[in-house]
Amino acid sequence: MKKIYILFILLAQVTYGQISIGQESTFSTDNNFEGWDNLNTSFTPVSVAGGFLTAGGSPSILPGTLPPNRLIIDNITWGGNYTSVGVGGIRFEARNLSGEDMDLAILLFDNGTGTNITIAESGSVTVPASATNFETYTISLLPTQLTVDGPKSLDDLLIDVLGLSITRIDDNGDGTESLDFDNIKVLSVAELSLESYLYNDSSVHVFVNAGTLNVTSSNSTIKTVRIYNITGKLISESLGNKANVSVLSNGVYIAVIQDVNNHVISRKFIK
Incomplete structure (x- = not known):
């Protein structure tokens, strides 16, 4: 399922970038997606207004393969050599006005296609239905917190990441839910709030x-x-x-x- 989704991402991507510690998406200008506009809108309608990004779920375009709540945002301007840069994790603020708990994880992926795509998945965090105000969440990207699927080893993937996705992994809801995101930031190992995970x-x-x-x-x-x-x-x-x-x-x-x-x-x- 993850590989099928990432294949659709790659068909939509045209711009590459290099991740750096401390870079942050603040969505301070309406309609400026700050790299998060590299999305397959058949999966996730998005908008930027009022100082945050809103990502909505949508009915699956592959019924029986992808669930109807596949809320995903992705960014290939945040690709690069995660090992040499020293990426430790991603921190972001989110709020949930949908009335459904949502579990989020991060996917790192390379530029492979079909069965040659390699994906690393992080542990997950829950944005509860009660989080109607913006709250801060941290997801670790330390190698010990990632599971890899594909022909590459995790070490090989981490030195050649095409981009990342923040994706919903639970099966709650009917695909009409949405989340608001703000202040998505790249953390070094030293900056991680270690007690949180x-x-x-x-x-x-x-x-x-x-x-x-x-x-x-x-x-x-x-x-x-x-x-x-x-x-x-x-x-x-x-x-x-x-x-x-x-x-x-x-x-x-x-x-x-x-x-x-x-x-x-x-x-x-x-x-």
Whole structure:
């Protein structure tokens, strides 16, 4: 289903871009979609007015294949090498005047076609029917929070992303619902509000000794340690609970730690 939708996106796209940390769509000018106008309007009617973007659902153009509530907005000016840029996640404001809870996820996709499309899907957030005023939501794009489908590995996709979609993934409603979006922003790893989606385990500690970062936990076994600089750029990835930091310059870094239960937690450390 995701691949079928993305195929329609690619048929409609003509403009490419490079994502950067901190770039933001504020929709401050009426009818200026700020890159979010690269949409297949057979799926999602959109408008920009009053300082926000409104995206509506629509009846499926592929009955039996795509549900009738497929509310999706996408943007290929936000493509590029997510790994080298250090993209950590997307933050946005949304409000729901439709009376139906809506579950949203982010899809990252490449420029493949048909069965050659590779898509990475994030975890989801719920914009509840009670969110009738704008509220802030954060979706992680850390590799440990993504699942990939297609011929490419996740690592290969993340260095060559064509664009992203914010998509509704629940099957509630009848396709007439809509959401208002505002202040969609690209976050670095360092900027993420980690408590909102990462496992909180006070037993996890990090310390540097003789050029090695050591991670200890009394509750679980550590699977991987990824090290990012303060701007969110990935520096290294190591298996187990140790990472070589001897070649790093002195400064502040972030260790993103995944345990064998796929829980993820972040710790800052000083080299």
